[in-house]
Amino acid sequence: MNASGPRHIVFDNVSKFYGEVLGVNRVNLSIPPGITSLVGPNGSGKTTLMNLMTGLIRPSRGTIRIFGIAPDDPERLFREVGYCTSFDSFPRGMTGYQFVYSFLRLYGCGEADAQQLASRAIERVGMTEAANRKIAGYSKGMRQRIKLAQATCHGPSVLVLDEPLNGLDPLVRAETIALFKALAEDGMHIIISTHILHEVDAVSDQVILLSNGYVVAEGQIRGVRSEIQDQPMQIMVRCNKPAELAARLFGQEQILEARMHGDGGGLLIRTRDANQFYLTLNRIALNGISIEAVAPADDDANSVYEYLIGTSEAAS
Amino acid sequence: MTSVHLAQALAVLRLEWKKSFFSKRGLWVYLLALMPVALFTAHSLIQMARGRPCDFGQDTTIFATAFQVFYLRLLVFFGCVGIFMNLFRGEVLDRSLHYYFLAPIRREVLLAGKFAAGLIAACVVFTTSTFLQFVGLYMHFDSVTIRDYLINGHGLAHLGAYLGVTALACLGYGSVFAVAGIRYRNPIIPAAVILVWEGINGFLPPLLQKFSVIYYLKSLCPLEISPDVPKFFQLLAVNADPMPAIFAIPGLLIVSLAVLAAGAAWLRRTEINYAAE
Numbered sequence: 350m351n352a353s354g355p356r357h358i359v360f361d362n363v364s365k366f367y368g369e370v371l372g373v374n375r376v377n378l379s380i381p382p383g384i385t386s387l388v389g390p391n392g393s394g395k396t397t398l399m400n401l402m403t404g405l406i407r408p409s410r411g412t413i414r415i416f417g418i419a420p421d422d423p424e425r426l427f428r429e430v431g432y433c434t435s436f437d438s439f440p441r442g443m444t445g446y447q448f449v450y451s452f453l454r455l456y457g458c459g460e461a462d463a464q465q466l467a468s469r470a471i472e473r474v475g476m477t478e479a480a481n482r483k484i485a486g487y488s489k490g491m492r493q494r495i496k497l498a499q500a501t502c503h504g505p506s507v508l509v510l511d512e513p514l515n516g517l518d519p520l521v522r523a524e525t526i527a528l529f530k531a532l533a534e535d536g537m538h539i540i541i542s543t544h545i546l547h548e549v550d551a552v553s554d555q556v557i558l559l560s561n562g563y564v565v566a567e568g569q570i571r572g573v574r575s576e577i578q579d580q581p582m583q584i585m586v587r588c589n590k591p592a593e594l595a596a597r598l599f600g601q602e603q604i605l606e607a608r609m610h611g612d613g614g615g616l617l618i619r620t621r622d623a624n625q626f627y628l629t630l631n632r633i634a635l636n637g638i639s640i641e642a643v644a645p646a647d648d649d650a651n652s653v654y655e656y657l658i659g660t661s662e663a664a665s
Numbered sequence: 666m667t668s669v670h671l672a673q674a675l676a677v678l679r680l681e682w683k684k685s686f687f688s689k690r691g692l693w694v695y696l697l698a699l700m701p702v703a704l705f706t707a708h709s710l711i712q713m714a715r716g717r718p719c720d721f722g723q724d725t726t727i728f729a730t731a732f733q734v735f736y737l738r739l740l741v742f743f744g745c746v747g748i749f750m751n752l753f754r755g756e757v758l759d760r761s762l763h764y765y766f767l768a769p770i771r772r773e774v775l776l777a778g779k780f781a782a783g784l785i786a787a788c789v790v791f792t793t794s795t796f797l798q799f800v801g802l803y804m805h806f807d808s809v810t811i812r813d814y815l816i817n818g819h820g821l822a823h824l825g826a827y828l829g830v831t832a833l834a835c836l837g838y839g840s841v842f843a844v845a846g847i848r849y850r851n852p853i854i855p856a857a858v859i860l861v862w863e864g865i866n867g868f869l870p871p872l873l874q875k876f877s878v879i880y881y882l883k884s885l886c887p888l889e890i891s892p893d894v895p896k897f898f899q900l901l902a903v904n905a906d907p908m909p910a911i912f913a914i915p916g917l918l919i920v921s922l923a924v925l926a927a928g929a930a931w932l933r934r935t936e937i938n939y940a941a942e
Contacts, residue, residue, distance in 0.1 A: 367938075400937065403767060404766070405763055405766055405767070405936060405937040406936040406937065406938065407934070407936060421933070423766070423767075423768070423769055423770060423771065423772070424769050424770065424771055425769070426769070427767060427768055427769035427770075428769050431767075432767050434763055434767075436760050436763060436939065438759060438760035438761050439761060439764075440680070440759070440761045440764065441684070441759060441761075442683075451676070451679070451680050452764060452768060454672075454676035454679065455673055455676045455677065455680075455765070455768040455769075455770055456768060456769055457669045457672050457673055457676075457769075499764075
């Protein structure tokens with residue numbers, strides 16, 4: 350992710366301190382198009398990175414460029430960027446439609462254009478029926494969706510989303526993820542912070558793992574996993590004779606552990622050298638054991654998170 | 666300012682004007698504006714009940730005194746605190762300022778749009794109050810006396826001057842408090858400091874006097890205050906070195922624009938940090 354290009358989001362040695370408190374420190378990133386997830390525990394610096402990217406806060410040190418535009422140039426920046434923040438607050442007394450429409454007028458849109466764009470954005474998030482109701486009466490999920498409509502209504506090239514799936518029911522969550530994927534396929538940059546790790550795998554093209562204000566890993570999940578040398582790789586092997594396979598594997602130097610899977614139809618292998626293991630497996634498979642499937646068992650976001658940051662399922 | 670900037674400033678104005686007029690936080694501004702109207706109207710009603718009007722000249726001087734000492738220095742002053750300090754502070758308290766900061770709009774344009782909304786609200790509320798005070802004060806005089814004052818005397822000119830001074834007071838104090846609302850979390854402290862600064866204006870060296878709003882307003886008031894008022898109030902209102910209107914109006918405009926320019930520079934550096942509130 351560090352090769353920078355003209356359509357990249359670039360952090361160059363960026364630090365942010367809130368007085369004595371560290372927000373993020375020495376961040377160097379070059380984020381390509383696609384969906385990038387920011388993952389880390391509370392206080393790790395996810396929102397700080399997003400706020401820096403959009404000029405809501407200013408870096409104490411370093412520079413940020415989005416397609417070459419500095420965050421303190423809002424006139425150019427927000428033609429390209431939409432930001433759906435985690436703040437669950439809205440201007441008082443507005444309906445969903447008024448909220449989206451009014452801010453489109455701030456973009457300089459004429460009345461007819463603003464009406465058309467607002468209606469389209471509201472329809473895209475499935476809020477057409479509730480659009481003329483006051484936001485104060487919306488559920489959490491509806492507020493999330495109307496914020497998403499407002500952030501996307503002007504057709505940005507970069508969409509920054511702070512916990513965008515919070516409060517959404519499973520159906521809307523799936524629809525929203527599909528929307529993100531469709532937007533990313535059109536070449537949009539989508540930066541998402543989330544604490545639901547299994548969704549990171551489903552959504553992301555790449556991840557940035559943060560801990561205590563530092564970027565601890567970045568890139569595609571598999572790439573990040575393969576760089577974690579101190580944790581043995583876990584590989585699931587499905588075959589017709591798992592016990593026999595286990596017996597043959599025990600003699601191999603690179604195998605640390607071979608455990609029968611609960612359903613009796615496979616083995617969970619822990620190995621220090623995955624490539625060597627695959628070569629060995631090829632040899633063994635020629636000797637009467639039929640291998641049905643081989644797949645890494647710990648190259649998902651949850652495992653990577655656990656190895657690098659060291660807590661449980663939810664990054665919180 | 667380009668046509669896009671103008672369209673954006675108008676869009677901000679459209680979003681803001683209702684808040685400036687109808688915000689719950691600003692209800693007390695209406696009470697401030699109504700207070701002198703109620704006093705002058707009550708005065709007239711009492712005189713009408715007694716069946717004898719006051720001395721016209723004396724009432725005119727009382728109005729001039731109340732306008733300078735009481736209305737401009739306290740009511741318009743604190744009314745502008747209520748309206749203009751909320752332009753940005755209110756958004757921070759509502760946690761909605763970030764929506765403006767995430768739009769492709771220069772912060773100077775945002776300040777211009779919000780300030781225009783506040784200025785319109787303040788001018789409507791306080792010039793209406795000035796007009797109603799004028800009506801309330803003189804309503805117990807007979808129509809011939811009033812017509813004579815308005816048409817043959819200086820009545821209309823005085824009314825126009827009071828309305829103009831009120832609008833300029835909204836502009837001057839508005840600019841100061843709009844910027845204070847960007848810079849400070851607690852409105853009480855800047856309001857108190859500025860109140861003292863404006864209060865001691867008459868005792869300051871001539872150059873420093875020009876860095877206040879009241880100096881220009883005093884120069885533009887059509888009448889001197891009553892010599893019968895206590896010495897302290899005379900000191901507040903007296904203007905030893907008044908400036909002609911032709912200089913006082915541009916002077917106040919320059920002071921207001923300078924304050925707003927400083928505010929725009931602060932606003933450009935302002936970060937969103939609701940957690941600190």
